[in-house]
Amino acid sequence: MTRRKPPWFKNLCPAGVNPARLIARKCETCHEWVAVDTGGPIEEKYDPGILDGDDLVAAIILGIRFTRIQPISGTGLITLRTPCGERGISPNGKYLAEHRCFRAPISLKPYKPAKPATPQQWTDGPQLSEEDINRFEIAWRRPL
Numbered sequence: 405m406t407r408r409k410p411p412w413f414k415n416l417c418p419a420g421v422n423p424a425r426l427i428a429r430k431c432e433t434c435h436e437w438v439a440v441d442t443g444g445p446i447e448e449k450y451d452p453g454i455l456d457g458d459d460l461v462a463a464i465i466l467g468i469r470f471t472r473i474q475p476i477s478g479t480g481l482i483t484l485r486t487p488c489g490e491r492g493i494s495p496n497g498k499y500l501a502e503h504r505c506f507r508a509p510i511s512l513k514p515y516k517p518a519k520p521a522t523p524q525q526w527t528d529g530p531q532l533s534e535e536d537i538n539r540f541e542i543a544w545r546r547p548l
């Protein structure tokens with residue numbers, strides 16, 4: 405029996421702007437839901453579960469390829485970055501593992517997009533009195 409469509413695919417494989425070019429699809433062979441990277445010359449299929457640092461150890465030991473989910477700061481969007489050796493591997497990173505038909509996925513954790521950063525209000529600027537402003541305006545207008 406196949407699993408339900410992961411609800412987080414709407415964030416991982418958004419219908420609109422989708423820099424990672426991930427498409428939600430059922431695997432042709434095993435009919436499980438996979439996230440397909442359509443950005444490269446060869447389509448890569450990933451299991452829907454998100455790998456964190458601990459899962460990464462399992463993936464490395466099992467020799468399962470993975471790609472890093474790279475959030476685009478200030479947005480809820482992502483791109484994918486294939487780690488090169490140790491570079492790009494971080495215990496705080498989030499990863500997708502390559503899909504292997506009829507094998508249990510390493511992770512079934514849902515994807516939670518980063519919340520877009522809210523711009524900070526400038527509340528702690530200098531406090532100027534009416535007199536300060538008047539003195540500034542007088543100095544500003546005075547010919548040199």
Ligand SMILES: [Zn+2]
Binds near residue numbers: 433503506
């Ligand atoms: Zn499959």
